Amino acid sequence: SQQGEEDPQALSIQEGENATMNCSYKTSINNLQWYRQNSGRGLVHLILIRSNEREKHSGRLRVTLDTSKKSSSLLITASRAADTASYFCVYDRGSTLGRLYFGRGTQLTVWP
Amino acid sequence: DTGVSQDPRHKITKRGQNVTFRCDPISEHNRLYWYRQTLGQGPEFLTYFQNEAQLEKSRLLSDRFSAERPKGSFSTLEIQRTEQGDSAMYLCASSPQSTGANQPQHFGDGTRLSIL
Numbered sequence: 666s667q668q669g670e671e672d673p674q675a676l677s678i679q680e681g682e683n684a685t686m687n688c689s690y691k692t693s694i695n696n697l698q699w700y701r702q703n704s705g706r707g708l709v710h711l712i713l714i715r716s717n718e719r720e721k722h723s724g725r726l727r728v729t730l731d732t733s734k735k736s737s738s739l740l741i742t743a744s745r746a747a748d749t750a751s752y753f754c755v756y757d758r759g760s761t762l763g764r765l766y767f768g769r770g771t772q773l774t775v776w777p
Numbered sequence: 778d779t780g781v782s783q784d785p786r787h788k789i790t791k792r793g794q795n796v797t798f799r800c801d802p803i804s805e806h807n808r809l810y811w812y813r814q815t816l817g818q819g820p821e822f823l824t825y826f827q828n829e830a831q832l833e834k835s836r837l838l839s840d841r842f843s844a845e846r847p848k849g850s851f852s853t854l855e856i857q858r859t860e861q862g863d864s865a866m867y868l869c870a871s872s873p874q875s876t877g878a879n880q881p882q883h884f885g886d887g888t889r890l891s892i893l
Contacts, residue, residue: 698881705886706886707781707884707886707887708868708884709884710881710883713881764810764822765810765820765822765882766822767812767820767821769818770819
């Protein structure tokens with residue numbers, strides 16, 4: 666399998682709580698990206714972290730990358746109902762072709 | 778930035794019919810991708826264009842599927858003799874060419890195909 670594997674498959678929390686999603690992969694990578702998909706819509710790019718970076722922030726998002734453990738995590742702080750979506754991690758092995766490999770994602774539900 | 782647009786948003790057709798979808802990428806993006814997504818799964822890569830050249834095709838792209846990008850701008854994906862298993866969301870994405878790490882891909886909202 667060449668896609669990232671997200672964990673958990675489903676996460677249900679209350680507004681205001683933090684949401685943490687994890688991603689594992691099996692090979693060396695060039696970079697790792699997280700995408701969000703609202704139901705019935707296309708995917709939206711959230712954040713990209715390169716293999717030589719350990720942590721990256723964007724607004725309420727914090728992404729970590731541990732290349733020794735081949736894992737990444739996405740933390741959404743102070744979640745909102747609008748954060749309800751599926752979240753996917755995808756990685757790039759350095760190919761110039763750019764194809765992305767997606768896992769099943771984590772379905773996040775934030776209750777108001 | 779008008780985003781990636783796909784047409785139609787929904788298509789319902791009978792088994793055995795041919796269907797064609799269109800994707801208009803972001804104008805300055807020379808890379809264009811097609812993905813297919815079934816319920817509960819992540820998108821699966823189908824094919825990729827750089828300008829008008831189709832550089833990679835997945836094994837998922839059987840001989841009933843054909844994609845074109847004749848002038849390096851919009852792209853079409855045609856499915857001939859549709860089957861029940863073709864029911865899915867077909868997503869198009871585009872990105873600028875990168876010299877290093879891959880650029881984020883910008884996705885359209887997809888075409889949902891339902892085969893009766």
